[in-house]
Amino acid sequence: MSITGAEWLARSLAASGQTHVFFVDAVLRPTLLALSRLGVKPVLAHTEKAAVYMADAYARVSGRPGVVAAQSVGAANLAAGLQDAFLARAPVIAMTGRKVAAHQHRNAYQEVAHAPLFQAVTKFAAEVAAADELPQRLRQAWAAAVSVPARPVHLDLAGLQAEVIEQGQVAAPPAELGALTAPRFRPAPDPQAIEQAAAVLARARRVAIIAGDGAALSACGAELLAVAGKLAAPILTTLGARGLVPTTHPLHAGVVGSYSAPPANRIAAGADLLLLVGCDSGDQVTHGWRVPPAGTPVVQIDADPSEFDRSYPADVAVLADPRAALAALAAALPDAPRDPGFLQDAQAQLAEWRAEIAPRLASEAVPIDPARLCAELSRALPEDAILVADTGYSGIWTGTLVEITSQAYLRAAGSLGWAFPAALGAKCAAPDRPVVCYCGDGAFHYHMPELETARRLGLAVVVVVNNNRGFGQGWPNVRRVAGNDSDAAAEILRFGESADFAAIARGFGLHGVTVERPGDIAPALRAALARNETTVLDVRTDIESRAPEASIPGG
Structure with missing residues (x-):
């Protein structure tokens, strides 16, 4: 007995243990409706990159591929979001609609060639021209995604919204691929x-x-x-x-x-x-x-x-x-x-450095020294928490000053703004674990609309925004290039009056708290972790506070 491509794909993803699928409309609509009936949650994001970042973190936490989809017009945006998953070796299955062959090379509305877009950020890519190709292509893509090195794969589905594939017939039984997790193979050494x-x-x-x-x-x-x-x-x-x-x-x-x-x-x-x-x-x-x-x-x-x-x-x-x-x-x-x-x-060198940095970990300075924020975060993180850190200075602050004992740590491989959508994806993969996102204000500006996604899906993550009103990592370098003219440098890297992220969170129907004094960090973190909704902590920090700097042996 044959079933439609939409039903086959939905049943296969559900049978393989997927709990969430991430997307931006309009694509795979019958498939998403079928998934919902089968208990798999479709997660509508506000941008293709945010959807990919959610799928990326979902994959890193669960070991199963994160599945993300966009229609033909969104394919370029979706491909751009795969860079971080590729660099971090995360298994992601990206699906895009593609206008039918008869419309190719004829200036089809808003469509560009997909294959070159995905070539640099996937380890396997294939076109799916008919529904009966789905069983072989999905298994091949899934297996490639979770095999070493685990990395994204791409399936280009016929039809602007993949409707050719969804409406076609598949005679094969639904696939059950849940046993294929990353890393798929653990070869023994010679x-x-x-x-x-x-x-x-x-x-x-x-x-x-x-x-x-x-x-x-x-x-x-x-x-x-x-x-x-x-x-x-x-x-x-x-x-x-x-x-x-x-x-x-x-x-x-x-x-x-x-x-x-x-x-x-x-x-x-x-x-x-x-x-x-x-x-x-x-x-x-x-x-x-x-x-x-x-x-x-x-x-x-x-x-x-x-x-x-x-x-x-x-x-x-x-x-x-x-x-x-x-x-x-x-x-x-x-x-x-x-x-x-x-x-x-080595232990003596570490002890000496820890003694040197200790005063900053207890700093009472206002604006807040991010080192103190990291110290409070180390104390507040529950044992089973997942800490999701953005790129740049967020990676340095958390990578040098936040202690990770039994918690999981996810970091951006280079895409600014990755952390907040990724935190939502991590929460989808591990709904019973506390998830904390650490990002700068520059990063949080990228994907604030996903606060609506958090509210709509009832996802509870704690967003800690290191808010120094600018791109802090490059601040001294730009000021030096500007001849120590802070006003000229500010025109390049500062944001002016700080956005009120706490008020923005409340505008989305969530909880938001502004933290301006070091003594208020700990109670704010405790309260945020206890809440059953996404909470934004807008922590006002000093852009002049520098993160630890790597040494260059030999000078």
Whole structure:
């Protein structure tokens, strides 16, 4: 018995465990209505990028692909939103309508070629010209999305609103793809490679570990601590892997690279061998490929073979799921006590920096020092919370000063404004967990209309806006370029009189609180976390307060 493409797609997504599908009208209308009848919530967003950001965070939290859709006219906007998911290795299935073949190359209204738009931000893309192609194409796209490296995929569905696919007939039974989660495969390492890695690591006196986004996807925190314990090695992470091990653990040494606190890069540079675990060795994690210094020996573990020798030669390459490889490595390493000198030196550097930053964490300054805001957030976050941080300064503040013990940490891979829609997507994936969004005022301006989405769907997230009336990260640089003329610099980067985000939230029927004094942060956070609705905390901060700056070993 055949059913319509709309019914087949809806039944397949429901059977595969999807709880939400994100979209901007007008696309897949019969499918969305069928999904609603089946208990899957269609989430109407106000922009295609916001819809993608929701699907992105939904995927990162759930391990299942986030599904997002837009009609033909919105395809370009949707493609632009996929950049963050691509960079962060998040499985997202993007579906777009596409005008029928007879209308192509004839100046069809508001349509441009879709394939070039999606080429740079997907790992797989295919056209679906008829409904009976859906079973094969959806399975192929889903499997590609969750396989290493997990990344977005694109299905271009025939019809402006995908109506050709929805109205056609499918004879196959609905697909059940829920077993395919990211990472889909966890290949075991070659025993010879583990033996070689263990021998090299055992000989080295000063080993540092850098765990990256691939390690976070593998969820290998326990195995990482076991290996680090045997090697007496400090663990550094990328921003995306923050929280893989508790930041308060004695082996944890912080985020390394461009968004790090000062000790992290010095610790990495002081190692005589680096163990890279699921780490892509890009310019941010290496601070412009200066950390580690050229010539530092590297043992590299990764599930993606294309990451070996990309930026640093791998003296030993272990192709495997990081969790499987680390478990095998821990068993292969000798149990003999290690010289703890390098680890103790790293811990001393961290303790010295923490003592140096401590006065700012307790600052009573007005406007508020964001360091104090981070300290209060560390104390307020529930153990099962999800902290969603925006890019730029939000990533640096939270990546260096907010302690993550048992909480989850999601960060923007580079798209300003990502965090608030992403927080809503995270809440959809984990409705019983507290979700806190940390963003600057520049970022929050991007997607404020999604406050209406939060209200309509009854989603409760806490939005902490670090409101310094401008783009704070670049402020001193622009002022310097302007010859220390603050008025000229302000014309470039300041927003003038601050928006009243608390009042804006109330205008959307939500709760909003303005926080102007440090002593009011803690009670505001407690009250916001206790509310069963989205709450915006408009925290008035000082643009002159600088986040911790990464060190450049050697000057």
